Amino acid sequence: MSSFVAYLSCARCGRALDHRVPQGLCPCGGPLLGDYDLDAVASAVPKADLPARVPTMWRYRELLPVEDAGSVVSLGEGFTPLLPMPALGERIGLPDLWVKDEGLNPTGTFKARGAACGVSRARELGIRHVALPTAGNAGGAWACYGAAAGLDVHVAMPAAAPSANRAECELFGADVTLVDGLISEAGRVIDRQCREEGWFDVSTMKEPYRVEGKKTLGLEIAEQLGWMAPDAIIYPAGGGVGVIGIWLAMRQLRQMGWLENDAPRLIITQSAGCAPLIRAFEQGSEESEPWRDGQTIAHGLRVHKAFADFLVLRAVRETGGTALAVTDDDIRESIRSFGQAGIGACPEGAATLAAAEALRERGDLSSRDRVVLINTGSALKYPDALGAD
Amino acid sequence: MSSFVAYLSCARCGRALDHRVPQGLCPCGGPLLGDYDLDAVASAVPKADLPARVPTMWRYRELLPVEDAGSVVSLGEGFTPLLPMPALGERIGLPDLWVKDEGLNPTGTFKARGAACGVSRARELGIRHVALPTAGNAGGAWACYGAAAGLDVHVAMPAAAPSANRAECELFGADVTLVDGLISEAGRVIDRQCREEGWFDVSTMKEPYRVEGKKTLGLEIAEQLGWMAPDAIIYPAGGGVGVIGIWLAMRQLRQMGWLENDAPRLIITQSAGCAPLIRAFEQGSEESEPWRDGQTIAHGLRVHKAFADFLVLRAVRETGGTALAVTDDDIRESIRSFGQAGIGACPEGAATLAAAEALRERGDLSSRDRVVLINTGSALKYPDALGAD
Structure with a gap:
């Protein structure tokens, strides 16, 4: 494993932040994106080596943020047809x-991609509880990868989301809260719970790794x-x-x-x-x-x-x-x-x-x-x- | 593409049959299996070449019965984690x-594997209508590959099969008959329909390619x-x-x-x-x-x-x-x-x-x-x- 992530930078204000500790949003409120040493990737990885790599998204490990191969939670996600x-x-x-x-x-x-990366990196950084609002599919994916990784996953979803999504979250042992209203209302519930319980908020674009x-x-x-x-x-x-x-x-x-x-x-x-x-x-x-x-x-x-x-x-x-x-x-x-x-x-x-x-x-x-x-x-x-x- | 299938042989009586024409069962009633020129495969394919091949079941094309690459209907099946x-x-x-x-x-x-191979080979042999009884999942898979290949698919399934299976067959445009009873009763329906309509019977083990x-x-x-x-x-x-x-x-x-x-x-x-x-x-x-x-x-x-x-x-x-x-x-x-x-x-x-x-x-x-x-x-x-x- 050899990630070439160098730091995180805010997509709003440009501020650089340390990727080696848990980060949510930039202090300015903007979302964080990974910055990579792309010249180093280009010289370290012969493009011709790729075809023989594992047929999952982890074939691009140098361009992903997980630093230790042992942290990766993979269930075969990515490299879809x-x-x-x-x-x-x-x-x-x-x-x-x-x-x-x-x-x-x-x-x-496709939510499996964000969940695989987010859960792997959360585990690597020592996080134990992750929480997110979901219209359904993200919750199922995070619940699944959380189960595989041994993390506790808390999801809030609209009561109107497909019942199969709720059943899926429960199958994977997630803690599910049903909410009247849209995913925005579920987001408010998660925001409050994260502040009260100290859970890590993995809402869309509120952490850098999804x-x-x-x-x-x-x-x-x-x-x-x-x-x-x-x-x-x-x-x-x-x-x-x-x-x-x-x-x-x-x-x-x-x-x-x-x-x-x-x-x-x-x-x-x-x-x-x-x-x-x-x-x-x-x-x-x-x-x-x-x-x-x-x-x-x-x-x-x-x-x-x-x-x-x-x-x-x-x-x-x-x-x-x-x-x-x-x-x-x-x-x-x-x-x-x-x-x-x-x-x-x-x-x-x-x-x-x-x-x-x-x-x-x-x-x-x-x-x-x-x-x-x-x-x-x-x-x-x-x-x-x-x-x- | 280079299949090394040499002929078909009956698993009951051992009789050899020509693989280049449509075959169902052996005249003795036994199921047919493919026979391959395995020595030729072993010398034609360096095992070390496999990792860089396509991450689907077609990476083993020499050990599959489809002769022309253009006949293959692939939706990304196989090479699962x-x-x-x-x-x-x-x-x-x-x-x-x-x-x-x-x-x-x-x-x-996993029904996708049999359907991908069976549909590809049926198309290659000029078959236009395939029919099968199903408890649900095989029907969905054959309906899907049939749609991709432009074959007509006829399925009979127990009325008690999961409703999602029936909906799936219909999504893919299959002709669905619901049957009171088990898959054996559905099998009798298909058997009769195939004789009456001239459809090709792709029931489990009644054709050689699934x-x-x-x-x-x-x-x-x-x-x-x-x-x-x-x-x-x-x-x-x-x-x-x-x-x-x-x-x-x-x-x-x-x-x-x-x-x-x-x-x-x-x-x-x-x-x-x-x-x-x-x-x-x-x-x-x-x-x-x-x-x-x-x-x-x-x-x-x-x-x-x-x-x-x-x-x-x-x-x-x-x-x-x-x-x-x-x-x-x-x-x-x-x-x-x-x-x-x-x-x-x-x-x-x-x-x-x-x-x-x-x-x-x-x-x-x-x-x-x-x-x-x-x-x-x-x-x-x-x-x-x-x-x-």
């Missing part, structure tokens, strides 16, 4: 369409496409950690000289029933305004204001991307289209297909574009959405 | 305990343990294809000189509520008698008589293995134990942990044994079993 979808793509005018299928992770969603795990999504897409980034990646943004992670990954790879093109354009989608990031993008704002009474069948997108919204919007704008809302009916239709092509998509993941279709129609994507959709989780996590039809 | 479970193992007196976690397959179960896909389970375990087979593998047997596949894999690897030890002992478990194979093993019979009114929460084990029971029993006996029934209460308890260790096990997979514990207690396994449990699927496939507690 990137699948060409020529027939489905043809039908929507995007023949070079691909799907990154995150359903093949432990607990069935996003580091998500970064591997971008590293994998680049490697799986032969170190040539696609023209566009479409991501269903709830808290938006994944798209921030992909953005960081591409920047780091470019700085290391591993990625030569300037792509990808990072495109986000949300449900029209709860679309604060899309509204902010369209209004040219640097941050989003809270969305009132958000409603969507895609529970992971029911986030009324993402904590790191300014970073999500920066990632989209800096890469020449765009943002687009789709309806729940579009999402249902896209679940079916994915299914007919052999992909069991969650509602959030299906939103990316609906967005791709709309972006092609309005000319934001061309028939020559190589487009990667992120299916953030398995249809299996949503038996209700499956059975509802 | 083999996880060391030292803490869980210590608690039951088996410190060298491992879990092969098949939940990280498309559709969340078991070839399952064989990769054994190949992977051997490779992941550094080409040293474990002392024992515990498998939850419904139709028993997986354990037959593992047995064939180990024999082929040994014949190729890739595996030097004589292990593993192949151990099967079933639920006490439906245990025809266990009863046959205990009675010293070569075949099983149909089990009446089988009942268990592990739907995949509710098979009253496995078609290839004689091969399952031969695999167990030839390797010095054994067979043991566990109760549904044991299964529920083992789901919890797995969960507390970070493994989301299906009831069938959990049965292997209960069996390991019992075998250790009765002295059939020793504390020095390296034991691999096959968790055949994800807990996510069983929201009812999760929520029921």
Whole structure:
């Protein structure tokens, strides 16, 4: 094991902080990101060695923050398939369409990446209790990795979250609090509990390591496409950690000289029933305004204001991307289209297909574009959405 | 692509049949198995090349029956994690305990292996309609791969199978018939439909290629343990294809000189509520008698008589293995134990942990044994079993 993390820096004020002790937010309130000695990584790691490495996200260990191999809690997360979808793509005018299928992770969603990295690093730093609010899938992932690592996991989730998510948290022995309201209300409960109990708050972007795990999504897409980034990646943004992670990954790879093109354009989608990031993008704002009474069948997108919204919007704008809302009916239709092509998509993941279709129609994507959709989780996590039809 | 399949041979009468045309059963009624030119594989494939190959079951393409790479339908199946479970193992007196976690397959179960291979080969041979009875998970897997391949898939399943399984088949566009009774009754429906409609019957062991896909389970375990087979593998047997596949894999690897030890002992478990194979093993019979009114929460084990029971029993006996029934209460308890260790096990997979514990207690396994449990699927496939507690 040989992490090349050098320090943490605040994404708001730029202040550098020590990564060798537990850190939450910057004193200014901004989220912290890992800084790596990328020149050293580039000279230490021959790119040609990668194919023979372990087929999990830990193949990129030098670009991850865990320092001791013994701290890693791995259940096989990451290095999920990137699948060409020529027939489905043809039908929507995007023949070079691909799907990154995150359903093949432990607990069935991409949340496993953030949890594996966050739990491993928390354990390494001597933390015993972690706590987070969740719309469902993050709670299941953290509960699972917490169980594997021997950490106590405390989650608060909306009572309206899918029952399978609650059952999953309980299966893995997490302490579950059900909350009336959205994930923001669950966040307030966790914030208070952490202050009262001394638990470590691992809410989205309120500790530095979840996003580091998500970064591997971008590293994998680049490697799986032969170190040539696609023209566009479409991501269903709830808290938006994944798209921030992909953005960081591409920047780091470019700085290391591993990625030569300037792509990808990072495109986000949300449900029209709860679309604060899309509204902010369209209004040219640097941050989003809270969305009132958000409603969507895609529970992971029911986030009324993402904590790191300014970073999500920066990632989209800096890469020449765009943002687009789709309806729940579009999402249902896209679940079916994915299914007919052999992909069991969650509602959030299906939103990316609906967005791709709309972006092609309005000319934001061309028939020559190589487009990667992120299916953030398995249809299996949503038996209700499956059975509802 | 370079399959080294040479012909098919009947596991009952030994007759050789041509693999280049569609084949179901041998004229004698026995199941067909692939025969490979193993000496040629051993000289064509340097074992040292394997680590850099694709991290799916297709890394063993020379030992699979698909002849043209263009026929392969892959959604990322196989090369699932083999996880060391030292803490869980210590608690039951088996410190060298491992879990092969098949939940990280498309559709969340090991059925993806058989479906990927069977569908790919069916497409290669020009077949347009495949049909099978299923307790649930095989139907979902075949429906998924059929959708990806553009084949029509017809499934018959017990009305009592988990509703998530039916929804999954429908998501992938399969033609679903619900049947009163067990999978045996569903089998009769499929048998009749295949004769009437000219569909290709891909029931368990009634065509030669599903078991070839399952064989990769054994190949992977051997490779992941550094080409040293474990002392024992515990498998939850419904139709028993997986354990037959593992047995064939180990024999082929040994014949190729890739595996030097004589292990593993192949151990099967079933639920006490439906245990025809266990009863046959205990009675010293070569075949099983149909089990009446089988009942268990592990739907995949509710098979009253496995078609290839004689091969399952031969695999167990030839390797010095054994067979043991566990109760549904044991299964529920083992789901919890797995969960507390970070493994989301299906009831069938959990049965292997209960069996390991019992075998250790009765002295059939020793504390020095390296034991691999096959968790055949994800807990996510069983929201009812999760929520029921």
